[in-house]
Amino acid sequence: xxxxxxxxxxxxxxxxxxxxxxxxxxxxxxxxxxxxxxxxxxxxxxxxxxxxxxxxxxxxxxxxxxxxxxxxxxxxxxxxxxxxxxxxxxxxxxxxxxxxxxxxxxxxxxxxxxx
Amino acid sequence: xxxxxxxxxxxxxxxxxxxxxxxxxxxxxxxxxxxxxxxxxxxxxxxxxxxxxxxxxxxxxxxxxxxxxxxxxxxxxxxxxxxxxxxxxxxxxxxxxxxxxxxxxxxxxxxxxxxx
Numbered sequence: 001x002x003x004x005x006x007x008x009x010x011x012x013x014x015x016x017x018x019x020x021x022x023x024x025x026x027x028x029x030x031x032x033x034x035x036x037x038x039x040x041x042x043x044x045x046x047x048x049x050x051x052x053x054x055x056x057x058x059x060x061x062x063x064x065x066x067x068x069x070x071x072x073x074x075x076x077x078x079x080x081x082x083x084x085x086x087x088x089x090x091x092x093x094x095x096x097x098x099x100x101x102x103x104x105x106x107x108x109x110x111x112x113x114x115x
Numbered sequence: 116x117x118x119x120x121x122x123x124x125x126x127x128x129x130x131x132x133x134x135x136x137x138x139x140x141x142x143x144x145x146x147x148x149x150x151x152x153x154x155x156x157x158x159x160x161x162x163x164x165x166x167x168x169x170x171x172x173x174x175x176x177x178x179x180x181x182x183x184x185x186x187x188x189x190x191x192x193x194x195x196x197x198x199x200x201x202x203x204x205x206x207x208x209x210x211x212x213x214x215x216x217x218x219x220x221x222x223x224x225x226x227x228x229x230x231x
Contacts, residue, residue, distance in 0.1 A: 032215045032218065034218055038158075041225070041227075042224060043117065043119070043205050043222030043223050044158065044205070044220075044222045045117075045222065046219050046220060049218070049219065051215070087158075089218075091218045101146060101148050101163055101171075101207070101217060101218055101220055102148075102160045102173065103160065103218060103220065104160070105157060105158035105159075106157070107157065
């Protein structure tokens with residue numbers, strides 16, 4: 001799996017958009033970008049994933065650059081409850097026999113949302 | 116409530132002892148994963164089962180073992196416990212066996228193990 005690089009911490013004001021960057025310059029063509037977050041000592045929570053097109057769901061938007069070497073997770077209106085560690089993970093699409101779900105969590109970005 | 120149930124939530128035991136952590140996946144999910152989160156190692160993949168069969172192993176110690184039963188619940192057995200085994204142990208499940216969705220995991224709330 002491609003290595004990812006994330007800033008160790010970021011701050012955001014409540015109600016503003018939180019933009020969390022991730023660098024994955026060695027990503028290969030069949031690797032997806034996944035975002036998870038972990039609120040203090042709770043189980044990680046899946047947020048969103050994408051291959052090359054921008055994706056949006058009820059939680060967030062994922063913007064992947066055209067060369068796919070980096071991506072940005074956008075929380076459009078951050079709340080205090082969005083304070084968490086955000087993990088960017090690059091993982092190959094599962095194929096027969098591949099150990100899918102064997103996710104490698106790095107250090108992530110600690111996002112702190114301020115009132 | 117994520118739908119993945121883990122018991123016990125907290126467990127305190129002594130070195131040398133053996134414990135069993137239990138996980139019930141979301142209804143219909145055939146895959147179960149175990150992860151360990153310690154302060155110094157972060158979140159680490161331990162082992163994966165799919166419909167009762169072991170599918171992948173991470174850096175799981177030989178003192179640790181797991182199984183998935185016919186009703187799909189899973190147990191993680193930790194034996195000869197050491198102080199360094201103190202950690203949060205998470206179970207996760209997934210509904211898809213292939214494609215990008217197979218990496219979409221639903222995690223439980225975790226079992227916090229303290230070894231004294």
